[in-house]
Amino acid sequence: MTYIAKPKFHHPGLKKNELGYTHRDYEGKISTLCAGCGHDSITASIIEACYELSIEPHRVAKISGIGCSSKTPDYFLGNSHGFNTVHGRMPSVLTGANLANRDLIYLGVSGDGDSASIGFGQFAHSIRRGVNMTYIVENNGVYGLTKGQFSATADRGSKSKKGATNTDNAIDLVAIALQLGATFVARSFSGDKSQLVPLIAAAIGHKGASFIDVISPCIAFNNHAGSTKSFDYVREHNDAVNRLDVLVGRDPIAVDYAPGTVQMVEQHDGSKIALRKIDADYDPHDRLGAQTFLQKHAAKGQIVTGLLYVDPDAEDLHEHLNTVETPLNTLEADTLCPGSAMLDKFNASLR
Amino acid sequence: MKPTDIAAPDYFHKVVDCQWACPAHTPVPEYIRLIAQGRYSDAYMINWKSNVFPGILGRTCDRPCEPACRRGRVEETPVAICRLKRVAADFKDDITQRLPRPSAKNGKRVAFVGGGPASLTVARDLAPLGYHCTVFDGDPQAGGMMRSQIPKFRLPNSVIDEETGYILNLGVDFKGGHRIESMKALLAEKYDAIFVGSGAPRGRELDIPGRKEAAANVHIGIDWLSSVSFGHTDKIGKRVIVLGGGNTAMDCCRTARRLGGEEVKVVVRSGFEEMKASPWEKEDALHEDIPILNFLVPVAFVHDDGKLTGITFQKVKAEYDAKGRRNLVPSGEPDQTIECDDVLVAVGQENAFPWIEQDCGIEFDKWHMPKVDPKTFVSTNPKVFFGGDASFGPKNIIWAVAQGHDAALSIHRMLSGEDITERPLPEVHVSSQKMGIHEWSYDNDISNDKRFKVPHRDKVIALKDIRTEVELGYDVKLALGEAERCLNCDVETVFSTSLCIECDACVDICPMDCITFTENGEEADLRQRLKAPSPRPDQDLYVSSDLKTGRVMVKDEDVCLHCGLCAERCPTGAWDMQKYFIEMTYAGSACPTKSRSAA
Numbered sequence: 003m004t005y006i007a008k009p010k011f012h013h014p015g016l017k018k019n020e021l022g023y024t025h026r027d028y029e030g031k032i033s034t035l036c037a038g039c040g041h042d043s044i045t046a047s048i049i050e051a052c053y054e055l056s057i058e059p060h061r062v063a064k065i066s067g068i069g070c071s072s073k074t075p076d077y078f079l080g081n082s083h084g085f086n087t088v089h090g091r092m093p094s095v096l097t098g099a100n101l102a103n104r105d106l107i108y109l110g111v112s113g114d115g116d117s118a119s120i121g122f123g124q125f126a127h128s129i130r131r132g133v134n135m136t137y138i139v140e141n142n143g144v145y146g147l148t149k150g151q152f153s154a155t156a157d158r159g160s161k162s163k164k165g166a167t168n169t170d171n172a173i174d175l176v177a178i179a180l181q182l183g184a185t186f187v188a189r190s191f192s193g194d195k196s197q198l199v200p201l202i203a204a205a206i207g208h209k210g211a212s213f214i215d216v217i218s219p220c221i222a223f224n225n226h227a228g229s230t231k232s233f234d235y236v237r238e239h240n241d242a243v244n245r246l247d248v249l250v251g252r253d254p255i256a257v258d259y260a261p262g263t264v265q266m267v268e269q270h271d272g273s274k275i276a277l278r279k280i281d282a283d284y285d286p287h288d289r290l291g292a293q294t295f296l297q298k299h300a301a302k303g304q305i306v307t308g309l310l311y312v313d314p315d316a317e318d319l320h321e322h323l324n325t326v327e328t329p330l331n332t333l334e335a336d337t338l339c340p341g342s343a344m345l346d347k348f349n350a351s352l353r
Numbered sequence: 354m355k356p357t358d359i360a361a362p363d364y365f366h367k368v369v370d371c372q373w374a375c376p377a378h379t380p381v382p383e384y385i386r387l388i389a390q391g392r393y394s395d396a397y398m399i400n401w402k403s404n405v406f407p408g409i410l411g412r413t414c415d416r417p418c419e420p421a422c423r424r425g426r427v428e429e430t431p432v433a434i435c436r437l438k439r440v441a442a443d444f445k446d447d448i449t450q451r452l453p454r455p456s457a458k459n460g461k462r463v464a465f466v467g468g469g470p471a472s473l474t475v476a477r478d479l480a481p482l483g484y485h486c487t488v489f490d491g492d493p494q495a496g497g498m499m500r501s502q503i504p505k506f507r508l509p510n511s512v513i514d515e516e517t518g519y520i521l522n523l524g525v526d527f528k529g530g531h532r533i534e535s536m537k538a539l540l541a542e543k544y545d546a547i548f549v550g551s552g553a554p555r556g557r558e559l560d561i562p563g564r565k566e567a568a569a570n571v572h573i574g575i576d577w578l579s580s581v582s583f584g585h586t587d588k589i590g591k592r593v594i595v596l597g598g599g600n601t602a603m604d605c606c607r608t609a610r611r612l613g614g615e616e617v618k619v620v621v622r623s624g625f626e627e628m629k630a631s632p633w634e635k636e637d638a639l640h641e642d643i644p645i646l647n648f649l650v651p652v653a654f655v656h657d658d659g660k661l662t663g664i665t666f667q668k669v670k671a672e673y674d675a676k677g678r679r680n681l682v683p684s685g686e687p688d689q690t691i692e693c694d695d696v697l698v699a700v701g702q703e704n705a706f707p708w709i710e711q712d713c714g715i716e717f718d719k720w721h722m723p724k725v726d727p728k729t730f731v732s733t734n735p736k737v738f739f740g741g742d743a744s745f746g747p748k749n750i751i752w753a754v755a756q757g758h759d760a761a762l763s764i765h766r767m768l769s770g771e772d773i774t775e776r777p778l779p780e781v782h783v784s785s786q787k788m789g790i791h792e793w794s795y796d797n798d799i800s801n802d803k804r805f806k807v808p809h810r811d812k813v814i815a816l817k818d819i820r821t822e823v824e825l826g827y828d829v830k831l832a833l834g835e836a837e838r839c840l841n842c843d844v845e846t847v848f849s850t851s852l853c854i855e856c857d858a859c860v861d862i863c864p865m866d867c868i869t870f871t872e873n874g875e876e877a878d879l880r881q882r883l884k885a886p887s888p889r890p891d892q893d894l895y896v897s898s899d900l901k902t903g904r905v906m907v908k909d910e911d912v913c914l915h916c917g918l919c920a921e922r923c924p925t926g927a928w929d930m931q932k933y934f935i936e937m938t939y940a941g942s943a944c945p946t947k948s949r950s951a952a
Contacts, residue, residue, distance in 0.1 A: 011427050015888060042922070
């Protein structure tokens with residue numbers, strides 16, 4: 003752990019975003035994770051994405067559970083709202099917060115233990131309900147805080163640092179999310195920021211349940227030969243189906259793509275995703291196709307990354323429930339409780 | 354780009370901007386750390402070895418190090434390196450036991466013309482090696498211009514006495530009041546070598562109408578300062594005009610304020626910004642209620658039958674030609690006459706060698722300057738060496754010291770029968786500063802403090818007495834605060850390609866966005882692709898060899914805080930913080946020596 007605070011000085015030539023902030027302004031406290039932890043790169047990617055989107059920090063609620071991954075919200079967006087919940091309970095706290103105040107940007111940060119073991123049910127239901135959020139799993143396939151046992155996402159046949167072979171089948175959270183109806187599903191790698199940053203930015207812009215599984219090597223317990231979540235293994239087996247650029251309205255980037263290679267996806271917030279295809283046959287609007295593609299490649303030992311599925315016309319929980327536009331937490335008492343006359347009228351309508 | 358060769362002695366030296374900019378290459382961060390630890394004597398000795406006059410330079414140096422200081426690129430102002438040097442001199446213990454002892458003489462005799470900083474540096478280097486050094490000076494005491502031209506309110510005699518004393522006590526024979534009038538006669542005395550450190554003793558004249566007639570009240574700046582210094586002059590008229598915009602002009606006007614000058618003005622041809630005087634010296638003059646008037650060219654001394662009454666100036670403005678060169682052209686406004694009782698002319702200094710005869714084997718160039726080799730400082734007479742202002746014209750004390758060291762090395766090599774053009778390489782030490790997992794032998798926590806002001810004596814008191822030092826110097830607490838501002842640029846980030854797993858931890862933690870992992874390319878192209886802008890091509894890029902992914906690590910040295918966070922967050926130790934220490938080559942240090950240096 004680093005004992006000194008990160009110096010306040012920043013590069014004099016740093017660019018500022020629309021709000022006049024540099025990316026340094028989106029940082030939190032200094033990380034207490036092990037040196038080299040993949041999670042720190044995801045932290046840096048979230049910082050970068052929020053900076054690029056010119057998000058006002060006070061409009062973000064970052065919610066996490068327990069584990070190394072769930073510590074990370076302390077390390078980014080130091081001026082945002084935060085809730086460090088009970089183990090595995092991030093999704094329900096997030097769902098509640100979202101229902102109470104639909105105006106915030108919800109960032110759920112979790113790990114493979116927090117989402118694929120103790121919080122597996124919570125994860126499933128928040129996805130199933132279509133809560134408008136960006137759900138990031140920092141997936142290292144190992145219980146780092148308890149010194150390296152296999153987690154539920156560890157691949158069958160992979161080896162622990164001590165040499166034991168995993169005999170259990172792995173949970174693929176991406177496959178589950180697709181099956182449960184997530185409307186934005188992606189996988190990435192902490193060691194590939196050029197892919198991860200735009201994915202996070204696009205997920206934030208998506209209205210509905212966005213899920214990103216980020217493979218994040220555990221330097222201390224899962225970065226050895228025989229691991230399928232190590233830097234070397236992921237780099238060797240990474241099969242990216244596409245790359246993307248997020249185009250925010252104010253930023254008319256002159257994107258020069260060869261014709262036919264790019265697919266534009268319009269998002270709810272007006273931003274556009276320019277998807278550069280790597281695999282020409284891959285269609286990110288085909289949920290079924292994505293599931294098949296994923297399983298075929300997994301069988302070959304390949305890790306499919308990129309934006310795997312997106313439904314640009316998705317609806318979220320609020321639309322399903324037909325709630326009012328005004329966040330519930332700002333409704334005045336007389337609106338919430340319009341009096342006995344109104345109650346009588348309402349009861350009458352049900353008789 | 355090719356992988357950076359960090360084994361080249363200059364690579365890391367350039368990263369220590371202050372040390373690289375210092376003509377004597379004083380290890381600045383090293384002594385600043387010692388000051389922070391309260392080890393003032395150790396800090397002083399590092400300076401003494403390198404720049405010979407820490408107490409004097411700590412008050413008067415032109416500070417080429419400070420504009421170079423990395424801190425000035427990170428925030429507004431550089432570290433007050435110069436005044437920290439004074440702290441080492443002010444708070445040190447008795448260091449006489451640490452000085453070299455006069456050694457048994459080796460039978461070789463070296464004569465020195467002039468007893469200023471250049472000669473004294475050469476003598477300091479040669480005397481401990483056994484040379485018999487004889488220093489001749491026209492003035493009764495050693496110090497040269499440091500004693501004669503720098504006012505006492507900036508540099509008290511006690512400091513000059515102490516630091517010239519350290520050298521003279523090495524067994525140097527000082528012949529004060531003995532001006533050398535003939536090089537031929539000196540050569541006839543069969544010295545084994547002669548070092549000319551006679552300075553640039555002649556103040557430039559201002560030959561405009563009225564100069565001769567008003568001569569009684571028109572004084573040449575450096576002569577006047579010298580006369581004040583030795584107590585021959587103790588008053589001046591109430592209204593004084595100082596002509597010139599250099600540091601001598603600043604010394605003249607401030608001295609005049611203390612000798613009865615009530616309305617002292619500095620009048621300069623150029624604009625305020627282009628003046629040669631150091632910014633802090635201009636500031637000090639302004640603080641003493643001395644206006645600086647710019648863009649005025651003196652055209653005539655006005656006098657009433659030989660009694661000076663004022664100066665007439667032509668008003669000019671700056672125009673820039675296509676090449677960006679500045680020309681001063683008349684502005685067309687009517688001339689202005691400023692009344693005054695006395696004028697001090699401080700428009701430059703010149704070298705003068707009327708005492709060197711033509712047939713001494715010493716050739717002069719068309720500017721009447723001796724032909725001197727810029728590396729060895731030997732003249733066309735192989736036994737005669739030049740240094741300081743006498744070699745390449747007026748510069749500052751720190752240049753005289755640097756040249757003195759080089760000349761001493763030449764003299765020693767020549768008298769040891771070695772080739773003087775061969776210069777032994779400096780000795781470089783690079784060692785890891787790691788003490789524990791996240792512990793370093795230096796304080797890597799970056800201070801956010803702004804530059805601390807050096808306390809000054811109250812103006813009313815300071816202006817009363819010409820011998821009262823204006824600057825009081827930092828006290829221990831201020832010195833510690835200022836020392837903590839130093840970024841330890843000599844503790845270098847060293848990268849091992851083979852250990853790197855490309856986890857990006859260093860990129861993420863670096864507060865200054867110095868580090869980028871990217872595909873290799875030509876330098877200009879690479880600079881475009883870094884994580885943060887790279888506007889200073891004079892600051893090197895540190896490029897690794899190819900990594901596993903085929904990319905390279907590129908670090909822009911420009912604004913690195915040397916905080917060591919890259920090394921703290923590196924899981925494999927691919928980054929390490931290693932202290933770079935360069936031991937310059939001095940006379941007698943031809944062979945690498947195991948010298949003790951403070952950790």
